[in-house]
Amino acid sequence: MTVIFDGIASGLLLFLISVGLSVTLGLMNFVNLAHGSFAMFGGYICVILLNRHGVPFLAALPVVTLASALAGVVxxxxxxxRLYGASHLDQVLFSIGLVFMSISVAHYFFxxxxxxxxxxxxxxxxxxxPGLDIGVYRLFLIVVGLLIAIALQWMIARTRFGAQLRAxxxxxxxxxxxxIDVDRVFVLTFALGSALAGLGGALGVEMLGLDPEFPVKYIVYFLIVVAVGGSGNIKGSLYASLIIGICDVAGKYYVPQIGAFVIYAVMVATLIFRPQGLFGRGAAK
Amino acid sequence: MSSNLAAPPATPANGFDPGPLRNAARWHRAEYAFWVLPVLAYFVFAENLSLLSQIAIAALFCLSLDLILGYAGIVSLGHAAFFGVGAYTAGLLAKHGWGDPLLGLGAAAAIAAATGFITSFLVLRGSDLTRLMVTLGVAVMFYEAANKLTAFTGGVDGLQGVEVKPIFGVFGFDLYGKTAYWYSLIVLFIMFCLARRLVHSPFGLSLRGIRQNLTRMPAIGAPVNGRLVAAYTIGAAYAGVAGALLTQTTQFVSLDVLSFSRSAELLLILVLGGTGRLYGALIGTMVFMTAHHFLSGINPQYWQFWLGAALVLVVLFARDGIMGMLQRLHAAGRKAP
Structure with missing residues (x-):
């Protein structure tokens, strides 16, 4: 039971970070491999606020979210x-460049x-x-993750902004x-994606750790979630993150020899048989 | 070397004039000059031979990616998988007594090609984005496998005890890296000539056609999937040879040969040099490795920053890389090599 609970918690954490990627990748059709850099940015801001300025954790979270959104806008x-119309390869190269830069900047300062x-x-x-150890922080992650999932799904499916975005x-x-002011919609969406990444990064410091290599270490996980869940799909990302979180924790717990192998295999298999992801919304544009 | 196409009659009945294609396949003066450089480098930078052989090996690896990305248009974020397969093949062979370098190269090429052939069917499904993720996924699976099979590959500690025999039983690998340099350079040159011949052959031209217009090529009778599978397999074999060279010249295999950053860096080198041009791969590698050597000596972290910045700038402003810039500079009265 504890394994499943921990799996759910780490799945929702994964969801928090990667849903931002799912938004930019699926809704804006931009392959942003630098997504992990935004998460790292959020994590460092959080650490600075907490450790150097003594801001309480819960108060730091909104600040982190806003700061990441702002960084995203800039x-x-x-x-x-400039690269919205470019090929996927160009976008990948560009964002890898950003990743390299963010890693060395983080090294320099921290x-x-x-x-x-x-x-x-x-x-x-x-x-x-009985039979279940519940870490309070993990419970907190689950609650936050679920709230955000519901809010996002509601925003994209029900609100005027969501309709404009889809259009x-x-x-x-x-x-x-x-x-519709398409530029404005895209800026806001991008800001939203970065804000979620930052928030996820801040919440994840406890479980994933935080060092300058963060963007490279976890980008594969985020991509897997998006690939398995189908990009631009909140529900899909949620289910995919849960599956992967549980598989990952259970795999590391019961069969540590195989390690992360299972997850990669799941991703490749999914991409081969269902290129749009398990919950994809039809053919890729 | 002057006519690389199988020479058709001078004025074919259907009015097709192969002249320009044949001219493009001819060796340009600048190319002869280019290949004098590594020979000169041997005498000028005699104390830096290990760096020079690293450059030659990286250039071969980059060439392999150029074949599949620049010519066939298959994007890949996991090309290090084949490099690693080649490196481990040669390493394991040498460790268990079959230390003949050429045998190692051949085996590495064969096994990497087989791996490439098998994975090509996974990679060819789907769009660019799916390909990026599948190649990445395959590469991290290989990495994970090599990491966990410690009894076999040595895991994180790397594969030790690689003993490479002298080439042809005559030229032993020396401490100064002289043999290693000539060996890498000659293999690079031979592989380059093969690649050059390949891209100017009808097969290579059909690959370029597929990259430029995927819907038209089947209409004129080119078996698209077959061609792409073949190109991917050849690219994998090239990468395998490069990996084997690295193993044989350093007598060691580290887990790093399969890492994601190696794939990403490779893509970067190629884009820096210019995709779709064989010399782009070579010049990109020379520039990159030299810059890496000198700048990372100053401070490894700054190096990574400038690397990222260069990549961003290239994507935004100079999409065709160094070769593209050279070509634009010499646009007047000069044909592309």
Whole structure:
């Protein structure tokens, strides 16, 4: 039971980070491998606020989210928007370039070591039910993850902004003709994606650790979630993250020899048999 | 060397004039000059021979990616898989007593080609994005496998005890890396000539056609999938040879040969040099490795930063790389090599 619970928690953490990628990749059709850099950015901001300025953890989270969104907007305006029409290969190369730069910047300011993060007493510790050890922080992750999943799904499916976004993605020209400010929609979406990445990064410091190699270490995981879940699909990302979180934790717990092998195999198999992902919304554009 | 196409009659009945194609296949003066450079380098940089052989090996590896990306248009984020397969093949052979270098090269090429052939069917399904992820996935699976099979590959510690015999039983590998350099360089040159012949052959031309217009090529009777499978297999074999060379010249295999950053770096070198041009791969590698050697000596972290910055700039402003820039500079009165 504990394994499954931990799996769910790590799955939802994975979801928090990778749903941002799913948004930019699936909805805006941009392969942003630098997504992990945004998560790392969020993580470092959080660590700075907590350790150097003594801001409480829960108060730091909104700041982190806003800061990452802002960073996203700046980068989108200056760099990313030039590449919306470019081939996927160009986008990949470009974002790998950003990853390299972010790694060395992080090295420069923070050094190569892992960053410690002191959780508030409210969120640390665990309580025990018969047959189940529940870490409070893991429970917190699950709650936050689920709330965000519901909010996002609602936003994209129900609100006016969500409708505008879907229209802008499906046919930018027609959307412009209808008076939708496509540029603005894309900036906001990109900001949303980065904000989620930052938030996920901050929440993940406790479980994933934080060092300058973060963007490279975990990018494969984020890509797997998006690939398995189908890009641009909140529900799909959620299910995929849960599957992968549980498989990963259970795999490492029961058969450590195989390690991460299972997950990669799942990804490749999914991509071969269902290139749009398990919950994809039809053919890729 | 002057006519690389199987010479058709001078004025064929259907009015097709192969003249320009044949001219493009002819060796240009600048190319002869280019290949004098590594020979000169041997005498000028005699104390840096190990760096020079590293450059030759990386150039061969880059050439292999150029074949599949630049010519066949298959994007790959996991080309290090084949490099690693080649490296481990040669390493394991040498460790268990079959240390003949040429045998190692042949075996590495064969096994990497077989791996490439098998995985090509996975890779050829789907769009660019799917290909990126599948190649990446395959490469990380190989990495994970090599990491876990410690009894076989040595895992993180690397494969030790690789003993390579002298080439032809005569030229032993020496401490100064003289043999290693000539060996790598000659293999690179032979493989380059083969690749050059390949890309100017009808097969190579059909690959370029497939890259430029995927829907038209089947219409004029080119078996697209078969051609791509063949190109991917050949590219994998080239990468395998490069990996084997690295093993034989360093007498060691580290797990790093399969790493993601090796694939990413390779893609970067190729883009820096210019995709779709064989000399792009070579010149890109020379520039990159030299810069790497001198700049990372100053500070490895800054190096990575400038590397990223260069990549961003190339993508934004100079999409055809160094070769593209050279070509534009010499646009007047000069044909592309």
């Amino acid at each position: 980068l989108e305006r200056t760099l990313y928007r 050094g190569a070591q892992q960053q410690p993060l002191q959780l508030p007493p409210m969120l640390s510790g665990q309580f025990n039910l 802008a993605v499906d046919n930018p020209r027609a959307a412009r003709g209808l008076g």
